[in-house]
Amino acid sequence: MEPVYDVVIIGGGMAGLMAAIRLGRVGKHVAIVSRGDPIVCLSTGCIDVLACGGNPLEAVGELPKTHPYRLLSTEFMVEALNDFLSAMAEEGLPYVGSPFENRKVLTPLGAGKTTCLIPQTMAHSTVSSDTRLHVVTFAGLKDFYPGYILSRLPTSEYSVFDAGPCSTLSLATRFERRDFLESFLSWLKGADITADKIALPAVLGWRKALEIKAVIEGELKRPLFEIPTLPPSVAGMRLHRALVRKALKLGVQLYKGRSVSTVEKAGRLVEAVTIEAPGRPIRVNGQAFILSTGSFVGGGLASSRAGVEEVVFHLPVYYPPDRTSWFGERFFPPEHPIEDAGIIVDKEFRPQGVEIDNLFVAGSILAYARVLRYGCGHGLAIVSGEAAASSCLKYLQASAEGYACSRTV
Amino acid sequence: MFQNCIRCTICVENCPVFAVNPLFPGPKQAGPDAQRFRLDGEEVVDDWVKYCSQCRRCQTACPYGVDCADIILRAQMRHEELKSLPRQMFARVHALGEVASFLSPLVNFFSGKSWVLRLLNKAGVSTAVPFPSYQFWTLERSWKHPGILTGRRERKVALFYGCFMNFNRPDVGRTIRNLLSYLGYEVVIPPQTCCGLPALGNYDEELASRYAKKNVRYLSPYVDAGYDILYTCTSCGLTLTHDYPSLLKVEGGKKIAENTYYLYDYLLSTLAEKDLASLSGALKLKVAYHIPCHLKALGIGYPLVELLHRLPDLELSIHDEHCCGLAGSYGFKAENERTSLLIGERAAQGIKESRADVLISDCGACRMQLKHLTGLDALDPAEIIARALLAKGVRLSFPQLLFRSHPSEA
Numbered sequence: 001m002e003p004v005y006d007v008v009i010i011g012g013g014m015a016g017l018m019a020a021i022r023l024g025r026v027g028k029h030v031a032i033v034s035r036g037d038p039i040v041c042l043s044t045g046c047i048d049v050l051a052c053g054g055n056p057l058e059a060v061g062e063l064p065k066t067h068p069y070r071l072l073s074t075e076f077m078v079e080a081l082n083d084f085l086s087a088m089a090e091e092g093l094p095y096v097g098s099p100f101e102n103r104k105v106l107t108p109l110g111a112g113k114t115t116c117l118i119p120q121t122m123a124h125s126t127v128s129s130d131t132r133l134h135v136v137t138f139a140g141l142k143d144f145y146p147g148y149i150l151s152r153l154p155t156s157e158y159s160v161f162d163a164g165p166c167s168t169l170s171l172a173t174r175f176e177r178r179d180f181l182e183s184f185l186s187w188l189k190g191a192d193i194t195a196d197k198i199a200l201p202a203v204l205g206w207r208k209a210l211e212i213k214a215v216i217e218g219e220l221k222r223p224l225f226e227i228p229t230l231p232p233s234v235a236g237m238r239l240h241r242a243l244v245r246k247a248l249k250l251g252v253q254l255y256k257g258r259s260v261s262t263v264e265k266a267g268r269l270v271e272a273v274t275i276e277a278p279g280r281p282i283r284v285n286g287q288a289f290i291l292s293t294g295s296f297v298g299g300g301l302a303s304s305r306a307g308v309e310e311v312v313f314h315l316p317v318y319y320p321p322d323r324t325s326w327f328g329e330r331f332f333p334p335e336h337p338i339e340d341a342g343i344i345v346d347k348e349f350r351p352q353g354v355e356i357d358n359l360f361v362a363g364s365i366l367a368y369a370r371v372l373r374y375g376c377g378h379g380l381a382i383v384s385g386e387a388a389a390s391s392c393l394k395y396l397q398a399s400a401e402g403y404a405c406s407r408t409v
Numbered sequence: 410m411f412q413n414c415i416r417c418t419i420c421v422e423n424c425p426v427f428a429v430n431p432l433f434p435g436p437k438q439a440g441p442d443a444q445r446f447r448l449d450g451e452e453v454v455d456d457w458v459k460y461c462s463q464c465r466r467c468q469t470a471c472p473y474g475v476d477c478a479d480i481i482l483r484a485q486m487r488h489e490e491l492k493s494l495p496r497q498m499f500a501r502v503h504a505l506g507e508v509a510s511f512l513s514p515l516v517n518f519f520s521g522k523s524w525v526l527r528l529l530n531k532a533g534v535s536t537a538v539p540f541p542s543y544q545f546w547t548l549e550r551s552w553k554h555p556g557i558l559t560g561r562r563e564r565k566v567a568l569f570y571g572c573f574m575n576f577n578r579p580d581v582g583r584t585i586r587n588l589l590s591y592l593g594y595e596v597v598i599p600p601q602t603c604c605g606l607p608a609l610g611n612y613d614e615e616l617a618s619r620y621a622k623k624n625v626r627y628l629s630p631y632v633d634a635g636y637d638i639l640y641t642c643t644s645c646g647l648t649l650t651h652d653y654p655s656l657l658k659v660e661g662g663k664k665i666a667e668n669t670y671y672l673y674d675y676l677l678s679t680l681a682e683k684d685l686a687s688l689s690g691a692l693k694l695k696v697a698y699h700i701p702c703h704l705k706a707l708g709i710g711y712p713l714v715e716l717l718h719r720l721p722d723l724e725l726s727i728h729d730e731h732c733c734g735l736a737g738s739y740g741f742k743a744e745n746e747r748t749s750l751l752i753g754e755r756a757a758q759g760i761k762e763s764r765a766d767v768l769i770s771d772c773g774a775c776r777m778q779l780k781h782l783t784g785l786d787a788l789d790p791a792e793i794i795a796r797a798l799l800a801k802g803v804r805l806s807f808p809q810l811l812f813r814s815h816p817s818e819a
Contacts, residue, residue, distance in 0.1 A: 232422045
């Protein structure tokens, strides 16, 4: 007896985890196969839905017709994003913001990044050029220079806490220890801060970050917020861990650190994937499958001289045919046609160009997503993950009822 | 494959040592980065590789297939000067166990004495976590195996129990034997020795190879006779299935790896639903399950979670975010004591917050550390299953009156 799951998800990033959570919530038996930890661990922890205009959901209408967002209704997108918000609130990582409103968070470069839903520790992160900001940094913290912020916000000031040799991870770990927090607080109180707000790199602990933020705000009597950092990114790790916790609680099985070596198909159905494990490969059987392995960086797509390939199911991939047209003239703004590369799907998020009924695709591996260009990475992952999951549910129900699954192309 | 590294830092994010010990530059630098220089045969200057505990979280997390932990392990074994006395001792925990179990009343008496602890501290051994007590009636000694049985049953399994279960918790070994027999398997205990992980973790490749060769020689005939090898310790399992064929490249290691299964994964995949149904009992308990790093590294999922989900009244919380910090003998070395405890406190914090009645973990070392840091009773998963069966009137664990009972059961 080999494990048989209702749904097997290949790719444990944002899209795969959100799909797993949606399926787990309705009692489905789900497995996630992932080659390693996803890119979400390196992210800012903020959810960019669409970095255009004031209302990202309104701006979706202005996207090209081919963009995967255009396959979904606004209602569905709102529902998916709200699902995410409630999952995070349940896991002790509450987010603020509304899917109908973009906002700016301060980056380590002092610029404002357009995003939509943000962790509560960054709630006060919107600043204007006349905000008097007090930036706190740590001696020896290599990846965070307040000078960048000060050059853009000239009315700001900064101070440096000497915590000895440190990294973002070790600081976050130490902030959870009372003695460290107390010594930091007494130092901070001695700094005579008169600024409107206090900003710190995102190192205020792990599960206790909100508590720690409240303690410091209470003592200093002014709002405080975190600035997301370069990797290792505590804010990104908090998000990933909260998603995994939620999935585990819902009974999702995780096969980690291994890639898929073979795929077994019978007629129009994928029946199983085989994953490499020490000693002996493991065969994971499923009724339905979701592919959410990401794009080039995530490892779902690979490019070679012969072209661009999808590495697990070898699905047909769209990519700009002429190699010389892959890249734009300049690096910024990110306007590179190769960003269009990916899997073209139908309304049910089934891959086009192959005859498979029980496979659905989600996340940045979708063609025409242009995640960097449009600023829609996590948002697309959440809504397409949920969309693939709900198509899965429809498929499972239909096949349980014995109907031939009608295919919309 | 260090060339696959794109320097994304996901390994560093997963390194428990990096998060608490600033002296360790993290798996990216200690692994793929430094490997470029090591390959040139340059003089070794990176003695900070000793801070790596070989939990292998970096390797499990790497999305690009870089074997960071293996790279670091090979680098660790290059450092002759790191092969200090406590390391040489811990590399031989099997031999120590043989002696300690034979002299168990003496050893258990003296291992609690403060002057003994001071002496050990002087020798570079940490005594922060209490030593496990040794049992005279080890599995090896008390269980005369009948040898290879041919043609009697379909389900034949050979148990690879590991040093900890053999010397310190033979009662758990007996429970597992009873559980397997109850479920209709024919269980034998093949002759065996230490898997070799303690030798690897203490940088003695030659000794590890010797252990590996011995085990391959012992286990091979059982595989040939149709037995499946079952391991109960996830670290032993990782060594048998991963290190034997790939790192140590032992002849015949591949055959062993291909026929070796994790006990609970095996139960899940070979038992029919009706067998599993017999496991569901009225066990009202809040259980915190600490996932050992080496179970993660095996990449076989969390089979116990599936099993325990079938015990309806058991409230399970899963803790896989943190390493326990002990990492076999890592935390027992005085130079690692602080790092080990700081890592362990992070794991213990989450477990304490779950307000569980009892803690379980597949790994004996994790249980030792977390029992100490949480104050909770730490059980082997087999003990929980035995309790569930007991509630249904099936007795698997017997107060071993013939043997010395374990102090934690007193």
